[in-house]
Amino acid sequence: MVQVQSKLIPIVVTCSEFAHPWTSSCLEAIAGxxxxxxxxxxRLYTTVYLLxxxxxxxxxxxxDLKRTIGGILQSTAFLSGTGFGYSFFLCTLRRLLGNYNILxxxxxxxxxxxxxxxxxxxxSRRLLLCLYVSNVATxxxxxxxxxxxxxxxxxxxxxxxxxxxxxxxxxYYKKGLHKNKDGTDDSMFSVLRFVVGPYEEKNYVARSTCSDTFYREHTNDPDSSGGGSWRTTTPNTTYHxxxxxxxxxxxxxxxIKCLDRHIACPHPFSCxxxxxxxxxxxxxxxxxxxxILNTVLNFKRLFTSPKAAVNTILFRKKNLSLALFLGGFSGIFRGICCLLRRSTGTDSPYHAIPAALLAGISFKKYPDTTVALYVMWKMAQxxxxxxxxxxxxxxxxxxxxxLYCLSTAILFHAALLEPANLRLSYWKFLHTISAGRITCMNRVPLDKWGLETTKQLRAVLKGTNTDPIVKYYGGFGCS
Structure with a gap:
């Protein structure tokens, strides 16, 4: 049974016993x-920027090419700098203090x-990075x-x-509070405009009335209905x-377009x-x-086992999850807004509150924690x-x-001490970026703090199919 000691008591181990057991040299470990x-x-940022x-x-x-190449090099320097700094400060702080503590x-x-x-x-990328790591850290x-x-x-x-x-x-969207100081929209509001439509924006009534009136007159005019263009002398064939x-x-x-529309509704055509x-x-x-996602994820199987791959891509119940969520959210939100406009006789930004709360029920069809937390952090920002x-x-x-630095510290702390509480996708990311080093750090001394760190590590390695093997480039590391 592991003896549990207070987390305030430091652990006296050397760098090579904990941080880099694959080599006794701190310099080699940092360089590797x-x-x-x-x-x-x-590799990562080349793919991202080219896409x-x-x-x-x-x-x-x-x-464009010059800007893309510059972005790849700058982002690569940023992420690789994090790996260098983490390894450097891990060894430096131990040498200065003579031990490791919980921080x-x-x-x-x-x-x-x-x-x-x-x-x-x-x-321009710092905010995006902050939102992502804060999401995972939360x-x-x-x-x-x-x-x-x-x-x-x-x-x-x-x-x-x-x-x-x-x-x-x-x-905020219905109040017209979605413009930045430079007149551009936040990316979140661009998504909302796509999902719920532009007609819910503030002061959209004046832009929709004319098109509605014209369409109704044009449709109800028998001479301009366009019905004659459909006439044909073709016999009763499939084409006919x-x-x-x-x-x-x-x-x-x-x-359906010419059905009733309330005067307070900003959209053209019927509700x-x-x-x-x-x-x-x-x-x-x-x-x-x-x-499309299923096709990309099963691309190799399309060649090795086409029938099984097609069944996986097309005939899956989960295929409808995202569709039901997006369709349900848009339909319910629009429906409640129209109902409230008919009830009150006016369009109010505060109609969005009950409409969105009811439309949010459709998220049960696609309950993704990452999406929910991203929306939360965007709202806070x-x-x-x-x-x-x-x-x-x-x-x-x-x-x-x-906030970015604090969130990153929380994630690295969990990756070392409590990997079972870390999002599995982020664990795989750390495993890839560190070339397996995050899995090979010796966590046995950390068990004294009573968090069952090594037990959690074994469970995560099994669940993510990641191997505790250090890869090396240019002779740094060991096979």
Whole structure:
């Protein structure tokens, strides 16, 4: 049985006994960690930046290529600098203090490494990095609290977080508070505009009335209905059946568009069409995304086992999860907003609160903790910026970088002491960037603090299929 000692009592071990048992040289360990992080970071960011370049769907200019190459090199320097700094401060603090304590075992070296590394990265990317690591760190802290019986898991907790935060964000959206100082939209509001539609924006009424009136007059005019273009002398063939079906579908859509629309509603055409069109469009988008992801993830199986791969890609119940969530959210939000406009006779930004809270129930079909926490942090960031703009909240210099460093320290602390509480995807990321070094650090001395660290490590290694083997580049490390 492992003897448990107070976490305030330091652990007296050397660097080679804990931090780098694969080599007795601190210098070799630091150089090896940096070189491996450099290679893996370059691979990662080359893929990321090239995909971003391809997604622009245009031939890149010389300036685009120059900017892409510069971004790859700068981001690579940032991430590899974190690996170098972590290894450097891990050994340096031990030499200065003569031992390891609960802070210097991982958290403090990670924090100090992040302070220097984040200064290398482009300022435009610092906020994105902060939001990501804060997202993962929040989940990690919650898992740590649950493992200590300090809190209990909340049923549908992610749905609750998502619904409340979306209600606040959509209220901002309807109030017209989604513009930055330079007149551009925050990326979150661009997503909201795509999901719930642009008509829920503030002061959209004037832009929709004319198109609605024109369409109703044009549709109800028998001379301009376009019905003659569908006439055909073709006999009753498959083509004739298809054209008749399309004509009936077109007439049905026209009838639905011309149904009742309340004067307070900012959208063109009828409320029924507005609701069904939004739900149907987003259902199709969600289904398409899921099928594309399944195809990419099972790309190799399409060649080795085509039949099994097709069944995995197409005939899966999970394929409908994202589609039902997106379609349900858009349809319910639009429907509740229209209902409230009819009930009150006016359009109010505060209609977004009950509409989003009810629409958020659809998140039960796709209860992703990562998505819920990302929305929460985006809401907090946007609210903080609005508070600064109105003079309600003080602007704290360097707060974004401090939050990034603190979150990174929490994640590295959990990776060393409590890996079972860390998100598995982040563990795999650390394993890749460190070339296996994160798994090979000797955690046996840490068991004295009573966290069952080695037991947690074995469970995580098994669950993620990661091997405790140090890879090496250029002779640094061992096979």
């Amino acid at each position: 960690c940096y070189l491996c992080a450099l290679v893996e970071s370059f 971003a370049l391809l997604m622009k769907r245009k031939i890149p200019t010389k300036q 210097t075992i991982s958290a403090m070296p990670a924090f100090l490494a992040s302070v220097f590394a984040i200064l290398i990265e482009r300022p 989940e990690t802290v919650w898992n740590m609290a649950v493992s200590r019986k300090m809190v209990h898991p909340v049923k549908h907790g992610s749905v609750t977080i998502f619904s409340i935060c979306m209600a606040i964000l959509l209220m 059946i298809v054209t008749r079906a399309l004509r009936l579908y077109r007439k049905l859509i026209q009838k 029924i069409y507005y609701i069904t069109q939004g739900a149907g469009t987003m259902f199709g988008v969600g289904l398409s995304i899921q099928l 946007i609210t903080y910026n609005l508070g600064i703009d109105r003079g309600v909240l003080p602007q704290v210099p360097g707060f974004t970088m401090f």
